[in-house]
Amino acid sequence: MTKVSMTVNGKTVSGEVEGRTLLVNFLRDDLHLTGTHVGCDTSQCGACVVHVNGEAVKACTMFAAEADGAEVATIEGMANSDGSLNTIQQAFQDYHGLQCGFCTPGMVMSAAALLKENPKPSEAEVRDYLEGNICRCTGYHNIVRAIMAASGQDVPAVAAE
Template sequence: MAQVKMTVNGKPASGEVEGRTLLVDFIRDTLGLTGTHVGCDTSQCGACVVHVDGKAVKACSMFAAEAEGTEVTTIEGMAAEDGTMTPVQQAFQEFHGLQCGFCTPGMVMSAEALLKDNPNPTEAEVREYLKGNICRCTGYHNIVKAILAASGQDVSKIAAE
């Protein structure tokens, strides 16, 4: 067992971990931040995406010990103190970009990272970027639409609701 320390959602966080403990398990089990989800065991589904030092990372693809000294942001750390959601979160609600909600935290964290790197993506760029996030409910239509809308683009011409 080893002691790890990091900053999670702006606050110091620490705990005892085994060498094999994944960052996602540390976040969920030790810190009790259950908004980050586990949807697979091959680092394919993206339900566990968090930000580590500002970059989108699948939290199942690194050990908790590797996150020593980093700044981690999870879905719980996105909305403002008063509960105001980010433009991406708001767009997901506005354009019905979620159904069961299970892939949603990872989708939002990926979308936030995409728009930070590429503030004005094309539809193709959004779809390409989301290859690492699987959603079984929405057919991606409204997720892509929400992300384009969050980037400030006019989505009124995109077919149907």
């Protein structure tokens, strides 16, 4: 076992991990931050996306020990300080960007990473950026609309395809 410490959502945390402990397991099992989901465990679905030093990563495909000393942000840290939903989360609610909600934490974290890098993305850029986030309910249209709304742009009337 190795001792790791990192900053998660602004708080310093530490714990003992095995070499093989994935970041997502450390977050969920040790820190009890269960908002980060494990969908596929094969780095395809994106339900486990978190930010490590500001970059979106799949927490199921990174070891906890590799995040030693890093700044980690998870879905639990996304709400405003008064507990209300932040802009992206609120837009997901307003535009019904979810059905079962399983993929939503990863979608919100990917959306936040996109808008940090590209504050006014086109619809095509939003769809392209979500390549690594899979939703099996919504068909993506409302997710894309929510992210466009969160970026302060006009929301395209998306025709069902």
